Amino acid sequence: MTTMDPYRLTGGTETPDRTRAGVQRADTVRTALWLVLVISTVGNMVASYGAASTQVHLACGAVTALCVTALVTRHLRGRR
Template identity: 55%
Template sequence: MPHTDPYRLSDAGDGDRTDGVSRSDIVRTLLWAVVVLSAVANMAVSYGDTPVVANLACGFVTVLAAGTLAVRALRGRR
């Protein structure tokens, strides 16, 4: 008789689940890392004595990565 307890921690009987990390998970994690790193770089460039081009480049990378995350999230809802 199979266990139907939804709070059971072991998945020994579930053969339809895939183990491991998917490509989509890796891409999402890398995009979040790019967003965080480029936002921190943008703050550092803003406080430093650097040209405006560096600030704009960091901001562009941040907006591009955040936009890509948003598009992927909206497409995943379909």
């Protein structure tokens, strides 16, 4: 006899989906892109408050633009 737990979110008869069990490559890439985006944005802010050269601003801006472009592209391709 199976006891019914009112606080259990799933039933005991279902089998877990083995294909979604682990971390997928797409999740890792998206997390890495967000991390690089945040780091480059913070780097650009630090360069703005400090006396950094134009090359530092351009490098941080280019990395930020590339990350945003990659994230938007991945999002739009994932919707199809």
